[in-house]
Amino acid sequence: MNKLEKILARVEKPGRYVGGEWNAVKKDWDQVAVKMAFAFPDVYEVGMSHLGLQILYHVVNKRKDALMERVFAPWVDMEEQLRKEKLLLFSLESQRPLADFDILGFTLQYEMSFSNILNMMDLAGLPVRSAHRDNTMPLVIAGGPCAFNPEPLADFIDLFVIGEGEEVIHELIDAYKEMKQRGANRREMLLKFAQTIPGIYVPSLYEVKYNNDNTVASVTPMKEGVPGRIGKRVVRDFDNVDFPTNPIVPSMGVVHDRAMVEVLRGCTRGCRFCQAGVLYRPVREKKPETLIRQVEEMISSTGHDEISLTSLSTADYTGVAPLVKNLLDIYGERGVNVSLPSLRLDAFSIDLAKEVQKVRKSGLTFAPEAGTQRLRDVINKNVTEQNLVDAVSSAFKNGWSSVKLYFMIGLPTETYEDLDGIADMAKKVVQIGRECGVPRGRLKVTVSTSSFVPKSHTAFQWEPQNTLQELRDKQKYLKEKLRDKSITYNWHDPETSFLEAVFAKGDRRLGAVLESAWTKGARFDGWSEHFDYGLWMEAFAEEKIDPRWYAYRRISYDEVLPWDHIEAGVSKRFLIREHKKAMAGQPTVDCRSGRCPGCGLCPTLEIKPTILGGAEIAPIQGEV
């Protein structure tokens, strides 16, 4: 029995660490020029539910000259065993230590996974700081939504990939291979990548200067040819882009255990709090025939019994109704279900849900986000109370008895009247349920509130977050207001949201805090059972950094933001205009309507939205 077997006998869910799943790729190590490890800084069950992992795994392993293996954050019991037995963190496929790879790539999905990134490097035997790693060690790269404000991780990550990864990763591997053959060292490589590959950000090549009031004065490249601003990468031909129709089938129950087909990328709605809505612009729809072919390939290669039509807003897909009907006709007989991850608040969505949940009515989820029309106009969530009334009436009449409603609290300009609005809406839904004849015992309305976290690259990036006390008061108020046998109220831990805001809007100086918190034992901060707020506050105190300054300060438009040099394609001018319109309670058009709101993305990236059969949108050029 080897050391690994010994420790696997001592941890819960050892299946997390052994690989061997269907469609996993194990290559001959010595026959491959460039070896990459995809590192997901959370447990297997979370990481294996992530479509981005499957896409990059497929794209890299398709190449003859490269391989990609996986590694997930070991759960605390596994970490204890690894440290006790002095085993280095290893990849699932070949069970090799991560230090053997050329490139170690982290995905940044969530700020609260940052401590796990440091921990995984440490478990791999690598110094956590970029400056302390030498030429014998892998390049540590990172991408994903949180790479759009990479600054809090600047001390630890050698290189960030900004934007969509499936094309730029080839350029990176090609360049790496060429430089490795020439015997280049990591400094030379990083400089070359930064100079020649669009969308690559090497933080060590930039100098950050601060003003006396602690705000950022400037971020400037220190070497010639290194871009001052880094624009995001975006896939132009989304219909033809490589997509994994042979994804790995997890060997144990994971969060999303189904075949995921990406119906469209991006979202046109323009909710002002939403970062994804900006990062994944412009909207690009796949052709229905492409989707049908991909689903067929996927079902026969995986054996999954459920197809999920994923995207930020699947109900917005131009041909969604015929697509769903078509898939149900083909797969219903074969015992394969179709699922839609999110629904719009309208009767059309209920018709869709009716199609896909013919037998089992498992419950419907809607996200009005705010309780009053005034506040919904502020955030540009273009749904009305009438939409909600229509949608839930239709749902109750069609046999559903439980409805979930998602709201955000602490949104800019929110007052207690808006909270009353949340309670009123919930009660109204209960009343509609009763009127529609749902039996008292079965009628269930669940209200969930998350706390608003201002994010970079959004119209609300200048806005302060509510304080912990304000959020707690609001939660308490709602708890009182929502006292009803048919209503269940769930809320988020405000401390987590606070820390999320600090890192979402943080700068390079937070690196020291992150390292200190990790040294004190911060791990799995997104898991309430492991999140230790006190420990983080100690770390801030020791580094003499006030987290409130990052989360609670109203930022002025002319301030240099720590992430201003990372460009998502939407102009800052547009975001300022959106912010002003928000304060005035004015909505902005959806570009799906055919009218261009003038976000500046299309002319900047020289791209256009792909909306099937939709009106041609003529993007506004130049100044808006």
Next chain:
Amino acid sequence: MPRYRVKFSKDGPARYSSHLDMVRFFDRSTRRAGIPVAFSEGFNPHPKFSFAAPLPVGVAGLEEYMDMELKEYLEPAEIARRLEVNLPEGYTILDIKEVADHAPALMSRVSRAAYRATATLPAGYSEVELKAAIDGLMDKQEITVIREVKGKRKEVDIRPGIFRLAGGVKGHILEINMELLIGSTGNVRPEEVLLKLSRDGGVPVDPEDFRIRRTALYAEGDAGLVSLWEV
């Protein structure tokens, strides 16, 4: 509907997946293989698979059994051919045969399981000491273990469920063979026996440090034990 008995083994990375995960594996493998598995009726249809006895996580199974029902007849050899190429790493199909529609469920017939546990021989430990430890345990009238049942701790006597216990040393390997009660009348887990040998018998190996394989499953036949394959 035609019913088949499948004899298979589960080792390698597959031994770390739970029974529930394995049921899901077979569901997906048969769908990939285009094997027309019959499903139960109702709101939540599930494939008509029935297994003899769950394998504990981490324990390999050298001869495991499942029955499955199909919607239409397929030659057993054809099922095997399709299934083999669609199983994840660690699973092997050993044999498939058709069984009578009304044959009793495997779960109701299985009564005894054989296990082999091996570990690296600790320095200075001998076969004589191991045999003494085994004899000492088997001489007991009662062997109580604590089990947690629905959050409550309960004392259970496992002695009647240990039918055979033998051990020996082969080179640097210490080997223990057990035949234990399994099925509808009760269960003795191999780890429980190994824990007793280590705690009470002084065998200097932690139960976790044994590699355990379930080598056979039996039912009571008219003339003594028979393999589940024969039931």
